[in-house]
Amino acid sequence: MKLYSYWRSSSSWRVRWALETKGIEYDYEAVHLVEDGGHQHQDWYREKNPMEQVPLLEFEQDGEVTRIGQSMAIIEYLEDTQPDPSVWPDEPTDRAHARQLAEIVNSGIQPLQNPATFKRVENDKNKWCSHWIRQGLLAYQKLARQFGGHFSVGDRATTADACLIPQMYNARRFDLDMSEFPVLLEIEDRCSELRSFQKAHPSQQPDAQS
Numbered sequence: 001m002k003l004y005s006y007w008r009s010s011s012s013w014r015v016r017w018a019l020e021t022k023g024i025e026y027d028y029e030a031v032h033l034v035e036d037g038g039h040q041h042q043d044w045y046r047e048k049n050p051m052e053q054v055p056l057l058e059f060e061q062d063g064e065v066t067r068i069g070q071s072m073a074i075i076e077y078l079e080d081t082q083p084d085p086s087v088w089p090d091e092p093t094d095r096a097h098a099r100q101l102a103e104i105v106n107s108g109i110q111p112l113q114n115p116a117t118f119k120r121v122e123n124d125k126n127k128w129c130s131h132w133i134r135q136g137l138l139a140y141q142k143l144a145r146q147f148g149g150h151f152s153v154g155d156r157a158t159t160a161d162a163c164l165i166p167q168m169y170n171a172r173r174f175d176l177d178m179s180e181f182p183v184l185l186e187i188e189d190r191c192s193e194l195r196s197f198q199k200a201h202p203s204q205q206p207d208a209q210s
């Protein structure tokens with residue numbers, strides 16, 4: 001199994017966390033999102049993923065090469081093929097709440113701070129990004145407070161946390177005032193103690209830069 005990834009890609013980070021949580025071994029292939037205008041736009045990669053984004057999971061199935069793009073689709077595939085340990089809560093309402101939080105990040109924040117998006121933002125790019133990140137994280141925090149537990153939903157780390165932690169890392173890159181998010185900071189502290197989060201962290205990836 002091969003994961004096309006970039007060390008600082010928040011969407012790839014979610015998948016790295018799911019692979020680590022499930023103990024699935026994989027090869028890491030770095031796709032540099034910045035160098036030479038971004039290797040994701042090169043022909044060899046566009047042929048694999050027409051969205052020109054990471055992450056992308058590639059593996060052989062019945063003698064054919066199969067590829068899955070989009071972090072949430074990849075995580076669902078890993079969950080379907082290797083359900084134990086699960087990356088979602090057990091109870092249906094909790095699962096839906098974890099998905100709700102994951103989507104706040106996946107559809108409500110991350111696409112608005114993606115390099116391809118902010119290339120097309122004409123005014124203050126940092127202001128644009130920090131607005132959407134702050135708005136999304138405040139909503140996330142309000143809901144996480146309601147859903148309760150040591151993590152975003154309940155007492156076990158789930159895919160919601162795997163979406164949250166990289167987004168907090170990006171919030172710092174855009175200089176957000178993190179003191180507005182005390183609940184999220186507590187969740188982040190708990191996640192940082194887990195090996196799955198430690199191994200998935202950008203600093204631990206083969207293409208990490210200082």
Ligand SMILES: N[C@@H](CCC(=O)N[C@@H](CS)C(=O)NCC(=O)O)C(=O)O
Pocket residue numbers: 008009010011012033038040052053054055069070071072106111114115116117
């Ligand atoms: N919704 C997609 C988003 C993927 C995505 O936006 N990836 C970013 C890195 S986090 C990317 O490859 N960006 C390349 C670009 O903007 O050119 C997912 O969850 O996989």
